[in-house]
Amino acid sequence: MSNPQINELVDYIKKAKQAGQSDDQTRQILLKNGWSDAEVAEAFTAIIPVDKPQQQQPQAQPQVVSQPKPQSLAQPQAQSQPTQSRTFETRKSHSGMFFAVLIILAVLGTAEYFIVWQNDSIKNYLDKFLLPSTNLPAVENEVVNTPKTTQLNLATVKITAVLQDYDINKGVVSTLFSKAADKVAYCAPKKAGGKIDCFLNDEKLSNAYSYKPYWIGISPDGKRVVFLYLDSVKKQSFIFENGVEGTRYDGTITSPAFTDDSQSFFYTVMGKDNKSFIVFNGNVYAPHDKIYGTPQLSSDGRYLLYGARDGQDIFWVADQIK
Numbered sequence: 001m002s003n004p005q006i007n008e009l010v011d012y013i014k015k016a017k018q019a020g021q022s023d024d025q026t027r028q029i030l031l032k033n034g035w036s037d038a039e040v041a042e043a044f045t046a047i048i049p050v051d052k053p054q055q056q057q058p059q060a061q062p063q064v065v066s067q068p069k070p071q072s073l074a075q076p077q078a079q080s081q082p083t084q085s086r087t088f089e090t091r092k093s094h095s096g097m098f099f100a101v102l103i104i105l106a107v108l109g110t111a112e113y114f115i116v117w118q119n120d121s122i123k124n125y126l127d128k129f130l131l132p133s134t135n136l137p138a139v140e141n142e143v144v145n146t147p148k149t150t151q152l153n154l155a156t157v158k159i160t161a162v163l164q165d166y167d168i169n170k171g172v173v174s175t176l177f178s179k180a181a182d183k184v185a186y187c188a189p190k191k192a193g194g195k196i197d198c199f200l201n202d203e204k205l206s207n208a209y210s211y212k213p214y215w216i217g218i219s220p221d222g223k224r225v226v227f228l229y230l231d232s233v234k235k236q237s238f239i240f241e242n243g244v245e246g247t248r249y250d251g252t253i254t255s256p257a258f259t260d261d262s263q264s265f266f267y268t269v270m271g272k273d274n275k276s277f278i279v280f281n282g283n284v285y286a287p288h289d290k291i292y293g294t295p296q297l298s299s300d301g302r303y304l305l306y307g308a309r310d311g312q313d314i315f316w317v318a319d320q321i322k
Contacts, residue, residue, distance in 0.1 A: 005039065006039065006042055006043050006046065009030065009035065009039060009040070009042075009043035010043050010046050010047050012026075012030075012043075013026055013043055013044065013047055014047060023044065027040055027044070030043075159182070159183070159184050159201060160184060160199070160201045160202050162186075162188055165190055165191060165192075166188040166189065166190055166191065166197070167188070167189055167190070167191045168188060170189050176216045176217070176218060177218075178218045178222045179218070179220050179222070180222055182222065183200060183201055183218060183222050184200075184201060185198065185199065185200050185205075185216045185218055185225050186198065186199055186216075187199070187212045187213065187216075194210075195210060196209070196210065196211065196212045198213070198216075198227065200218075200225050205225065205243075206243040207227070207240060207243070209229060209240075211229070211231075211232070213227035213228055213229050213240070214228055214229070214230055215227070215228035215253075215256060216228075217256055217257075217258065217265075219258045219262035219265075220258060220260060220261075220262050221262040223262065224241065224258070224262060224265070225241065226239055226240070226241045226256070226265060227239065227240040227241070228240075228253050228256060228267075230252065231248070234248075235250065235251075235272065236248040236249060236250055236251075237249055237251060237252050237253040237269070238253075239253065239256075239265075239267075246282070247279075247282065249269045249271065249279075250271055250272045250273075251269050251270050251271035251272050251273075252269070252270045253267050253268070253269055254267065254268045254269075254270055255267055255268045255293070255294040255295065257294060257295075259297055259301075264280065264281050265281065266278060266279060266280040266281065266295060266304070267279055268291050268294075268295065271287070274289065275287040275288070275289065276288055276289070276290060276291040276308075277291075278291070278295055278304060278306065278319065280304060280321060280322070283322040285304070285319045285322075286319070288308040288309060288310050288317070289308075289309050289310050289311065290308065290309040291306055291307070291308050292306065292307035292308065292309070293306060293307060294306075298318070301321070302320060302321055303318045303319060303320055303321065304317075304318070304319040304321065305317070305318055306319075
């Protein structure tokens, strides 16, 4: 078969058979999930030479007590069987029919329970063990939840424009968009004098530095804008927020991050003395020879979690928030 979809259907039917699902159930499931009659028929036709026909179990026939033929007047009368023997045969016949009915009811009840109540079990079993590469739902009457696709706003929206006093031919630097995509922070050099100013949309942010920041961060709620600066002359780094310069460190600030509620800001300082430490809302934590990765806040908000090394020891650190 050259049709890969039919091959997929054949694999599905084989695995459904192995799971004990009848052909009729499999056919109904495939039809309800968008497969055409022709595709289903082709898949079943392709699988017939491979699968051995199921042997039908002979059905138990109810015992019938034959009535004696009427005797001719000319023939001699045969000796009749005892009344007790006929009663025994009749009871035996009724008993066999009774048990046959019980077996049929038990089978029907089990089948109904299996179909009605065990759909989830069938699906889990087929999904986990038999149908890892099948995209078809394995169970009849199951509601297929299609993941919602995020609708993109394809309209072109201008957030802001660089003022004419600034030379955009020299490049707009350190551009960052907010999480909500409604704000942009950037820095650009002036045409006269080359001084670099920074903006949040159309609002000019005050700073007194002739050099650009090497990082800009906008908090998740869009209300805080933090700049990281490196004074290349003094070899010091510091944060700048709301017109206020933060503490200067002899080294480089790395891995800056806001907490999800936008209330806290933290980062790592790589000192010139080969020691690194975490700063959380201005509070300095114990130094280490090396800090690995970006620190994470614990789910309860009480600890800073990160990897570190001191000497030959590598370990996890859980610093309690001060």
